[in-house]
Amino acid sequence: MFRFAAMVLAFAGLTAPVASGADKPLRQIIDHEIASVWKREKIQPAAPATDAVFLRRVFVDLVGMIPSHDETTAFLKDTDPAKREKLIERLLADPRFAEQQAHVWDLVFFGRKPGNPDATRKRDGFMDWLAEQFKKDVPYDRWVKDLLLAKDGAELFYVQFRNQPEDATVAVTRMFLGTQLQCARCHDHPFERWTQKDFYGMAGFFVRLVVVDGKTSGKTKSFQIAEKSTGDVLFSGSVKEQRPGRKGEPVKPKFLGGTELKEPEAPKGFKEPTFKGGETPPKPLFSRKEQIADWITARDNPYFARAVANRVFAQLLGRGLVHPVDDLTEKSEASHPELLDALTRDMLDRKFDLKGFIREIVNSKSYQLGDTGPVKDALPEKFERARVRPLSAEELLTSLKVATAFDPAVWKGSGDPTEYFIRYFGEPTDGLGMFQSSLAEHLFLNNASQIRVMVQARKGNLADQLLQSKAPWEEKIDRLFLSVLSRPASAKERERFVKHFSGGDAKVMPQLVEEAVWALVSCSEFRFNR
Amino acid sequence: MMPANNGREHVSRRGFLKGCLVTGGGMAVANWGGLTTSESIAAEASRNGKRCILLWMNGGASQIDTFDMKPGRRTGGPFRPISTNVAGTQICEYLPRMSRLADKLAIIRSMRTQSPDHPDGIYHMHTCYQMRDRVPHPEIGAMIAKYLGRADADLPSFVRMGSTGNGGSGYLGPRYEPFSVGRDGRLPYFTEPYVTQPSRERRGDLLNFLEEGFATDHVADPFASHRMAEARTWRLLRARSVFDTSRDWPAAQERYGNTEFGRSCFLARKLVEAGVPFVEVGQENYDSHADNFVCHRGNMDVLDPAWSGLLTDLQERGLLDNTLVVWMGEVGRTPYINNRAGRDHYIRAWTTVLAGGGIRGGQVYGASDENGIDVRDNPVSEGDLFATIYATLGINPRVQHFVGTRPIWATPEGSRPIRSLIV
Numbered sequence: 001m002f003r004f005a006a007m008v009l010a011f012a013g014l015t016a017p018v019a020s021g022a023d024k025p026l027r028q029i030i031d032h033e034i035a036s037v038w039k040r041e042k043i044q045p046a047a048p049a050t051d052a053v054f055l056r057r058v059f060v061d062l063v064g065m066i067p068s069h070d071e072t073t074a075f076l077k078d079t080d081p082a083k084r085e086k087l088i089e090r091l092l093a094d095p096r097f098a099e100q101q102a103h104v105w106d107l108v109f110f111g112r113k114p115g116n117p118d119a120t121r122k123r124d125g126f127m128d129w130l131a132e133q134f135k136k137d138v139p140y141d142r143w144v145k146d147l148l149l150a151k152d153g154a155e156l157f158y159v160q161f162r163n164q165p166e167d168a169t170v171a172v173t174r175m176f177l178g179t180q181l182q183c184a185r186c187h188d189h190p191f192e193r194w195t196q197k198d199f200y201g202m203a204g205f206f207v208r209l210v211v212v213d214g215k216t217s218g219k220t221k222s223f224q225i226a227e228k229s230t231g232d233v234l235f236s237g238s239v240k241e242q243r244p245g246r247k248g249e250p251v252k253p254k255f256l257g258g259t260e261l262k263e264p265e266a267p268k269g270f271k272e273p274t275f276k277g278g279e280t281p282p283k284p285l286f287s288r289k290e291q292i293a294d295w296i297t298a299r300d301n302p303y304f305a306r307a308v309a310n311r312v313f314a315q316l317l318g319r320g321l322v323h324p325v326d327d328l329t330e331k332s333e334a335s336h337p338e339l340l341d342a343l344t345r346d347m348l349d350r351k352f353d354l355k356g357f358i359r360e361i362v363n364s365k366s367y368q369l370g371d372t373g374p375v376k377d378a379l380p381e382k383f384e385r386a387r388v389r390p391l392s393a394e395e396l397l398t399s400l401k402v403a404t405a406f407d408p409a410v411w412k413g414s415g416d417p418t419e420y421f422i423r424y425f426g427e428p429t430d431g432l433g434m435f436q437s438s439l440a441e442h443l444f445l446n447n448a449s450q451i452r453v454m455v456q457a458r459k460g461n462l463a464d465q466l467l468q469s470k471a472p473w474e475e476k477i478d479r480l481f482l483s484v485l486s487r488p489a490s491a492k493e494r495e496r497f498v499k500h501f502s503g504g505d506a507k508v509m510p511q512l513v514e515e516a517v518w519a520l521v522s523c524s525e526f527r528f529n530r
Numbered sequence: 531m532m533p534a535n536n537g538r539e540h541v542s543r544r545g546f547l548k549g550c551l552v553t554g555g556g557m558a559v560a561n562w563g564g565l566t567t568s569e570s571i572a573a574e575a576s577r578n579g580k581r582c583i584l585l586w587m588n589g590g591a592s593q594i595d596t597f598d599m600k601p602g603r604r605t606g607g608p609f610r611p612i613s614t615n616v617a618g619t620q621i622c623e624y625l626p627r628m629s630r631l632a633d634k635l636a637i638i639r640s641m642r643t644q645s646p647d648h649p650d651g652i653y654h655m656h657t658c659y660q661m662r663d664r665v666p667h668p669e670i671g672a673m674i675a676k677y678l679g680r681a682d683a684d685l686p687s688f689v690r691m692g693s694t695g696n697g698g699s700g701y702l703g704p705r706y707e708p709f710s711v712g713r714d715g716r717l718p719y720f721t722e723p724y725v726t727q728p729s730r731e732r733r734g735d736l737l738n739f740l741e742e743g744f745a746t747d748h749v750a751d752p753f754a755s756h757r758m759a760e761a762r763t764w765r766l767l768r769a770r771s772v773f774d775t776s777r778d779w780p781a782a783q784e785r786y787g788n789t790e791f792g793r794s795c796f797l798a799r800k801l802v803e804a805g806v807p808f809v810e811v812g813q814e815n816y817d818s819h820a821d822n823f824v825c826h827r828g829n830m831d832v833l834d835p836a837w838s839g840l841l842t843d844l845q846e847r848g849l850l851d852n853t854l855v856v857w858m859g860e861v862g863r864t865p866y867i868n869n870r871a872g873r874d875h876y877i878r879a880w881t882t883v884l885a886g887g888g889i890r891g892g893q894v895y896g897a898s899d900e901n902g903i904d905v906r907d908n909p910v911s912e913g914d915l916f917a918t919i920y921a922t923l924g925i926n927p928r929v930q931h932f933v934g935t936r937p938i939w940a941t942p943e944g945s946r947p948i949r950s951l952i953v
Binding site for chain 1: 664666686700701702703704705707709718719720721722723724725729730732733734736737739740741743744745747748749750751752753755756757758759760762763764766767931932933934935936938
C-alpha cells in the first residue's frame with residue numbers, strides 16, 4: 001500500500017497534497033486529480049509511455065499524421081530531458097496543427113453524413129476558414145460567435161440544416177453547450193428538465209434564417225445565410241397530440257433555461273424586402289441570430305466553457321470527464337468533478353485559447369501514460385491507460401503516405417483515394433461510438449489497388465529504398481519499422497523478417513518487400529492511435 | 531514462435547473462432563490453412579440456426595392482382611383467381627406453382643402503413659421506422675445479422691442482391707453492413723485478390739506474427755476487433771466460391787426459372803444453407819403506374835417459379851422449418867385503376883406474405899373490404915410485421931439499443947407480433 005501510494009505521488013509529481021489553485025499549471029492539476037482517483041480506488045496505472053509511443057501519439061493528435069522516418073530517428077536519438085516539451089512546442093507551431101484542428105472540428109460540426117449533402121459534401125472552403133482561425137490563434141469564443149453569425153467563410157454550418165430551425169437547435173445546443181435537446185423536440189425530455197417549450201423557444205432564434213445562393217465564383221457553389229425580420233416557430237404540442245391540419249401556436253424565442261427574448265415588434269404592414277440570388281441579403285430589422293450568438297458565447301453562459309473544456313480534453317484523453325461529451329446536464333455526473341471545474345475555470349482564465357489549453361493537456365503525465373495494461377476498455381474511465389482510438393480516414397491516408405514515403409503524383413492518373421478511405425474507414429463505430437471493424441475495411445486493406453500503389457516499390461518510396469539499399473537486412477528492417485510503426489524492430493521481429501527476406505532472389509524480392517510493407521501497414525499497431 | 535499456416539494441427543475451437551488460430555496467449559489470429567470451404571459449409575448446414583430470406587418486390591406489388599383478388603368488383607382487374615391447396619384461399623392465376631404451396635403461406639391481407647412513396651417507403655419497410663426520424667435505423671437484415679450471425683462464420687451475415695434496402699446497418703455499425711452481390715452474382719469491390727495465394731499466405735503470416743507480438747501486452751478491445759475482422763475477411767476470401775453458381779445453376783434453373791431473379795433466389799438458398807442468416811433478393815419493375823397488368827403478368831412469370839422453387843428446395847433440404855421467407859415491397863397498389871391502366875401507390879390496405887421458419891402456413895390473416903379500399907379486420911402496421919418476423923426468428927422485438935444517449939427499440943412502441951401466425 002505504501003509503495004502504491006508513493007508511486008501515485010511520484011507520478012503526480014507531488015510531495016504533498018496541494019490544493020488545486022490558479023497559480024498551478026493546468027497540467028499538474030490534471031495529473032493530481034487523476035492520480036487521486038487512482039489512489040482512492042487502488043488502481044494501478046500503466047507505466048509512462050516510451051518515447052516512441054509518445055512521439056507517434058502526439059504527432060497524430062497534434063498534426064494528424066505519424067512522424068516520418070527521419071523525425072522519428074532524430075527524436076529517439078535526442079538526449080535532451082526536455083525533448084518532449086520542445087517537440088510539443090514545435091508541433092503546436094506547425095501549420096499542420098491548424099489543419100488538424102480544422103479536421104477535428106469539421107467532424108464535430110458535420111460528421112460523416114451531414115444534412116443537405118449535395119451542398120455540404122465538399123467543405124474545403126469551410127475547412128480553410130476553420131484552419132485560419134487556428135492559424136491566427138483566434139479564441140474559441142470569438143470564432144464560434146463568427147460561425148453562429150454565419151460570417152464570411154463559415155456559412156456552410158447553417159446550410160446543413162436546410163432551413164429547419166429544429167435541426168439547427170438540436171445541433172447548436174449539442175455542439176456548443178454539450179446539451180441533448182433532441183428528446184424535447186417531440187415530447188418533454190424524460191429525464192432532464194427541458195420541455196418542448198424550451199426546445200421551440202430555442203428554435204425561435206433560428207427560424208428566420210434562410211439559406212440563399214451566394215456569389216458564384218468558378219464552379220464552387222457558395223451560400224449566404226439571410227435573416228428575415230418576421231416569422232415564428234409554431235408549436236403544436238407533443239407528437240402524440242398531432243392531428244392532420246393542426247397548426248400550432250407561435251412561440252417566442254427563449255434562451256435555454258433563461259428568459260424570453262425581448263424584441264421590438266416589426267411595424268404593422270411590414271413586408272420582407274426582396275432580393276436576387278447572389279446579392280447581399282438585406283439586414284433584418286432586429287437580428288435574433290446576433291442575440292443567440294452573444295448568449296451562447298457569453299462568459300457567464302453556464303455550459304459554453306464547460307462544454308468545450310470537456311470536449312477538448314476528450315479529444316486528447318479519449319473520453320470526457322462527462323461522457324459522452326455532449327451529455328452535459330445538471331444531473332450528469334463527471335468522473336472527476338473537481339477536474340472538470342478546474343478545466344472550465346482554466347478555459348475561462350485563458351480566454352478560450354485552445355492552443356494553450358491543448359499545450360497543458362499534452363504536457364501532462366496523464367496524457368503521456370503508456371498504452372499497455374490489463375484494461376480492455378478502449379477509453380478507460382479512470383484514465384489508467386492511454387486511450388485507443390482508430391486513426392480517422394484522413395489521418396490513416398496521410399499516415400500511409402508518410403509511412404511509405406509515397407509520392408502523390410502517382411495519383412495523377414488514377415485519382416486521389418480520399419473518398420475510398422472515407423467510405424471504408426470513415427465511421428468504424430456503433431451507435432455508442434465504440435470502434436467496430438468491418439469486412440469492407442479489411443477487404444479494402446487486403447485487395448485495393450489504392451493500398452497496393454503505396455506498399456509496392458515505386459521510385460523513391462519506402463519499398464524502393466529497401467530494395468535499392470545495400471545495407472544489411474537488419475538495418476533495412478529497422479528502417480521499415482521506424483518508417484511505418486515509428487519504432488525500431490525488436491530482436492524477434494528482426495529475426496522473423498530476415499527469415500522472410502532470406503532466400504529471395506532478385507526476381508521475387510520486390511514481392512517480398514511489398515508483402516512486408518503491407519503487413520506493417522495492415523496491423524493493429526498501425527491502425528490505431530494509442 | 532508459432533508457424534501460422536499449418537492450421538489443421540492447431541486449435542480450432544468451433545463455436546468460438548472457427549478458422550482462427552488461437553495462440554498460447556489465447557489470442558485469435560487469422561489462420562490460412564484452417565477448415566476448407568466445403569467442410570465449413572457442411573458444418574454450417576448441420577446447424578439449426580434460424581435464417582431469413584426477404585423477397586423484395588421493388589416498387590410495390592399489387593395486392594389485388596396477386597394475393598387479395600377482388601373478382602367481379604370494379605377494382606378487380608382482368609386477372610382471374612385460382613384455387614389453392616388450402617380450401618377457400620384463392621390467389622392469382624399467374625401464380626400456379628405458388629397455389630400448390632399455399633399451405634406453407636401466411637397471407638397478411640391487412641397491411642396498413644404510413645410511407646406512401648419509394649425512398650421513404652423502402653426505408654420504412656426495411657427498418658419499420660420512418661425515414662424522417664433522424665435516427666440512423668438499421669435495416670432488418672442488419673438486425674438479424676446482429677442477433678443470428680456468428681462471429682466465426684465464413685460468410686457475411688447480411689447479403690443482398692438486386693434493388694433492395696436503403697438504410698444499411700445504421701446505428702448497429704459497419705460490422706453489420708450489407709454485403710451486396712450483383713444480380714449476376716458479381717461480388718462487391720475488393721473481393722478479388724491482386725496477389726497470388728503463396729504471396730497472400732506469406733504476408734498473412736507476417737501480419738499474424740506482428741499481431742501476436744503486439745497482442746501480448748496490448749489487450750484493448752479495438753485491437754481484437756481489428757484482428758477478428760481481418761480473420762473474417764480471410765475466411766470470406768477463401769469461401770467466396772460459394773457465390774459462384776455457374777456449375778450448379780444448369781441443374782437448378784428449371785425449378786427456379788431461367789431468370790436473374792430465379793438465379794438470385796437459388797444463390798440465396800445456397801447462402802442460407804452455408805449459414806448466412808439473412809439474404810435479401812430484390813425483384814424489379816413493380817411500380818406500375820401505367821400498364822399495371824402487363825407489368826404484373828410479366829413479373830409473376832418470373833416470381834412464381836423462383837419463389838416456389840426456393841420454398842420447395844428449402845423444404846427438400848430440411849431448411850424450410852428454420853428459414854423464414856418474407857415477401858413484401860414498400861407499398862401496395864391502388865384498388866382504382868387509373869387512365870393509363872396503371873395502379874398507383876397504396877398504403878391503406880395491402881398484402882405481405884410470410885412462409886416457413888416457424889410460420890403457421892395455410893392461413894390468411896386480416897382482410898380488406900370488398901373493393902380493397904380499406905382494412906376490414908386486424909390492421910397490421912410496419913412495426914407489427916417486423917415484430918412478427920423478429921419474434922418468429924427468436925429476436926426480442928423490443929430489444930433496446932442506444933444512439934448516443936438516446937434509447938431506441940428494434941420496433942416502435944406499440945408494435946405487436948401477430949401470435950396466431952407463429953407456430
